[in-house]
Structure formats: C-alpha cells, structure tokens
Amino acid sequence: MTVVLLILAVLEGLYFTAVYSDIPFIAKWRNIYIQTAMSTMRHQWLATYFIPQDIINGIMVKVQASQAAQIGVNTSWDGKTGTADSKDADEKAVQMAANGMTPDQIAFYELFWELDQSSMEAYVKAHPDVVSNGWDQIKINAAGLDEDGTDIRTTMGEQVLAIDAPNQILLVRVKGDNFCGVLAVAKDPSRLSVKNSTMLGSAGQYAGTIAQNNGGILAMTASSFIDNGGTGNGGTLAGYTMSDGDGSGAHMGWSYKRLELHEDNRMYITDAQSSVGSGTTDAVEFTPALIVDGKVLVDQNCGWTAVNPRACIGQSEKGEVLMLVIEGRLVGYSLGTGVVECADILRQHNCAQAMNLDGGTSAILWYDGAYVTRCSNRACPQGRPLPNAFVYQGR
Numbered sequence: 421m422t423v424v425l426l427i428l429a430v431l432e433g434l435y436f437t438a439v440y441s442d443i444p445f446i447a448k449w450r451n452i453y454i455q456t457a458m459s460t461m462r463h464q465w466l467a468t469y470f471i472p473q474d475i476i477n478g479i480m481v482k483v484q485a486s487q488a489a490q491i492g493v494n495t496s497w498d499g500k501t502g503t504a505d506s507k508d509a510d511e512k513a514v515q516m517a518a519n520g521m522t523p524d525q526i527a528f529y530e531l532f533w534e535l536d537q538s539s540m541e542a543y544v545k546a547h548p549d550v551v552s553n554g555w556d557q558i559k560i561n562a563a564g565l566d567e568d569g570t571d572i573r574t575t576m577g578e579q580v581l582a583i584d585a586p587n588q589i590l591l592v593r594v595k596g597d598n599f600c601g602v603l604a605v606a607k608d609p610s611r612l613s614v615k616n617s618t619m620l621g622s623a624g625q626y627a628g629t630i631a632q633n634n635g636g637i638l639a640m641t642a643s644s645f646i647d648n649g650g651t652g653n654g655g656t657l658a659g660y661t662m663s664d665g666d667g668s669g670a671h672m673g674w675s676y677k678r679l680e681l682h683e684d685n686r687m688y689i690t691d692a693q694s695s696v697g698s699g700t701t702d703a704v705e706f707t708p709a710l711i712v713d714g715k716v717l718v719d720q721n722c723g724w725t726a727v728n729p730r731a732c733i734g735q736s737e738k739g740e741v742l743m744l745v746i747e748g749r750l751v752g753y754s755l756g757t758g759v760v761e762c763a764d765i766l767r768q769h770n771c772a773q774a775m776n777l778d779g780g781t782s783a784i785l786w787y788d789g790a791y792v793t794r795c796s797n798r799a800c801p802q803g804r805p806l807p808n809a810f811v812y813q814g815r
Contacts, residue, residue, distance in 0.1 A: 490717065494712070497713070498713060531585070534592075535572065563582040564790055569581045579592060601730075604638055604785060615664075620668065627803060630806070635814060639785075639787075642807075643659060676692035678703055686735065686739070687733075718760050733810055734773055735771070753794075780796060781804050
C-alpha cells in the first residue's frame with residue numbers, strides 16, 4: 421500500500437508540474453500541446469480532459485491576441501532593408517583580389533556570399549572538374565534524397581546540397597533537434613512567379629509537374645486548398661491567388677495575410693482582406709506572417725507551434741528568394757517543427773519578409789527534375805496535388 425501511495429504522489433506531483441509550472445521548457449511544451457489539441461475539433465479533448473479550463477483559456481487568449489496583432493502589419497521596405505550593403509561588398513571584393521582570386525571567383529563569392537570559402541576551395545581542389553567551364557558555370561547537385569550532400573558549408577554551418585551558378589541557386593540542409601529540411605536560396609527574384617495547375621478548379625497537380633509545365637527549375641507549395649477531410653484533390657483554392665496578373669478565388673478572413681510579388685521584384689505582405697496592391701503580378705494568402713521588414717512577428721503564443729512539416733517563403737535584404745521546407749511526421753528522421761524555428765532559420769539568411777504557407781502533406785520542394793524533400797506521407801513521394809506552386813524559372 422505504501423508503494424502505491426508513493427507512486428500516486430509522484431504522479432500527482434508530475435501532473436501539477438506539467439500543468440502549472442512556469443519552468444520555460446515545461447511551459448513551452450505545455451503551450452504547444454494545448455495549441456495543437458485546440459486547433460482541431462476532433463482532438464480538443466486531449467487538452468480539455470486533462471488540463472483545467474482556466475489554463476487552456478489563458479493560453480488561447482494569448483493565441484488570439486497574437487493573431488490579432490498580425491492585423492495591420494504590412495511591408496513598407498522602409499529603405500533599411502531590401503538592398504545589399506555595397507560598401508561592405510566592395511571591401512570584401514578588394515580583399516579577395518588581394519588574396520589572389522580571379523575576377524570570376526570574386527563574382528562567384530559575391531553572388532553566393534553565404535558560402536564558407538575555405539570549404540568551397542577545398543571542394544574545388546578535390547573536384548577540379550566543377551570549374552572546368554569557369555566559376556560562373558559551376559553546377560553541383562548532391563541534393564537527391566539518396567545522396568549525402570557535399571563537404572561545403574555555409575558560414576552559418578549548414579551543409580550545402582547544391583550550387584547552381586547559371587541559375588543562381590543555392591540549396592542547403594537545415595537541422596534542429598527534431599527536424600531537418602532544405603532551404604533554397606534563389607538569387608534572382610525576377611524569375612519567381614505563381615503558376616497554377618492547368619486544371620485549377622477541378623484538380624491540382626504536383627509541384628514538379630507545374631514547374632516543368634512552366635519552364636521552372638525550382639518549385640514549392642504555394643496556395644492552400646479545400647481538403648474535405650483529407651480527400652481533396654488540390655483543385656479548389658482556399659483564399660485568393662494571382663498568377664501572372666490573373667486573380668482567382670476569394671480573400672481569406674480575419675488575421676490572414678497575403679504575400680504579393682510586385683513588378684519591382686519585391687515581396688510585400690499585407691492583410692488578406694485589403695485591396696490587392698498596385699503593381700502586383702502574383703499573390704497567395706495564408707497565415708501567419710513570420711517576418712515583416714526584418715522584424716520577427718511569431719512567438720510561442722502564435723498558434724502555429726505544433727511539431728509539423730512546414731513550408732515558408734521569404735525574401736532576404738539582398739532581394740533573394742528564400743524557399744524553406746521542413747520535413748515532418750517521419751519518425752526516426754524528422755518530426756517537424758513550429759513556425760518560430762522557421763523564422764529563426766530565415767533570419768540567419770537576413771530575411772526581410774516571410775510568410776508561412778500550407779504545410780503538412782502539402783509541404784514539398786522540387787529542384788532540377790527531382791523532389792529534394794520528403795513528403796510526410798511516404799506513400800506520396802511527390803507530395804499532394806496542389807492548386808498552384810511558386811516556380812522559379814530556369815535559364
């Protein structure tokens with residue numbers, strides 16, 4: 421009997437610690453647990469059965485406040501972001517020339533500023549053929565799902581998976597405690613647009629198919645779609661989209677955001693219910709905005725902290741397109757993450773504007789004829805059919 425009472429006392433202590441403790445680690449995962457359960461009608465009992473209603477209400481009030489804070493936060497490109505620091509770039513070029521680098525090497529490192537030069541030089545020394553046609557023609561692709569990547573690193577410590585100088589694309593592996601994924605950095609924003617499924621309104625298409633239909637070399641998830649409990653075919657848009665100036669769908673509601681591509685080749689984030697901005701060529705709607713004008717807008721109260729596959733798109737202060745896909749729900753490989761971690765990854769690459777996109781089984785990244793991230797459903801290696809995709813044009 422004494423042992424039983426001791427066990428019950430220990431369990432009671434653990435319960436009260438889990439429910440009421442202010443220890444940051446415990447509070448974080450309690451918030452994630454409650455937000456995840458309360459975000460679905462079917463599984464809310466996982467929170468309400470075990471956790472007092474006042475605790476749940478307190479967290480959900482913070483979530484609603486965080487969502488409300490998204491309203492009215494719009495991109496301004498206030499002059500402090502959106503352009504490269506030419507003075508720093510010039511000084512770096514002078515230093516590289518002093519170190520004996522050729523003009524084409526200097527141009528390469530100016531374009532791919534993220535690369536750790538020592539690891540890149542070591543790779544070139546071990547694989548001299550990659551520069552046989554010049555540094556501006558370097559094309560390294562070890563991003564396949566069955567490949568191990570390269571020994572090249574970024575200055576952030578990320579493993580480089582692919583360098584495509586002709587198309588101005590860099591792919592890197594991103595990792596955390598329980599997740600991994602791929603970040604694609606596409607240097608020329610003028611090549612990016614939203615391309616629709618050829619059957620939009622009746623059926624979606626895979627991201628790679630949409631890209632190949634439109635001369636793309638890089639593509640990822642764009643708009644969400646009406647899923648009908650997991651049976652949707654990607655044909656019915658959720659929200660408004662614009663592709664090459666042609667708008668479709670109906671605007672999303674309270675706290676949803678719209679990411680617009682403008683004629684000036686910049687991304688602009690605004691409220692979904694606001695008027696489409698002048699000069700918009702392409703657009704999608706979802707939520708939340710992750711970063712606006714360099715400021716991170718999401719925290720542990722944002723309501724998107726559940727461990728899931730994620731897809732996000734953004735633009736760096738240099739104008740580069742940042743496509744991030746986090747793989748998830750793959751036990752023993754990658755469980756996924758919340759949007760806060762996604763924002764942290766993007767800020768490491770000087771992201772100025774970024775928005776969360778439809779994740780889950782829709783999260784997928786395609787490059788040069790192959791999928792370079794795994795769908796959360798192993799039975800769907802191409803991901804799910806989508807109403808449209810962000811497509812970056814090949815050379």
